[in-house]
Amino acid sequence: MWPLVPDQAPQNVLAFNTSSTSINVTWQPVAVGHVRGILLGYRLVYQHLNEEVNVTVSHQSTRQQIVGLKKFTVYSFSIAAFTSKGTGPFSNSIDCSTDEDSECSIFFRSHFPCTNSDPFFNHLLIFYFNIYKFSKFI
Secondary structure, rough: OOOOOOOOOOOEEEEEEEEOOOOOOOOOOOOOOHHHHOOOOOEEEEEEOEEOOOOOOOOOOOOOEEEEOOOOOOEEEEEEEEEOOOEEEOOOEEEEEOOOOEEEEEEEOOOOOOOOOOHEEEEEEEEEEEHHHHHHHH
């Protein structure tokens, strides 16, 4: 029997953003009986509008982080397994958006003594929050 291409796409493909310019894609590998040859790796395809990018991922991996993406943009992802004879079917496309570009900073002030006879209120802890979005204070 000659080696053939996989007859099944990777399963349970998920994508989630990790920042305003990166998305992490995960999947479950093609079942051994459906590889039909020696699995060499995966072809991950992602696109936005008319722009398409192909990424080759090791056969040992079931995740890939995509970096350098556009901020607050929706991308479509699909993945297929491949052998020396070719590429199998691609998974259904899933969509994921990068985050908006925002910044959040939290400052903690140390506590200072309070004059209260109740031991529960012996010290007061002050939290100071600054939340920025698109470089404007809100």
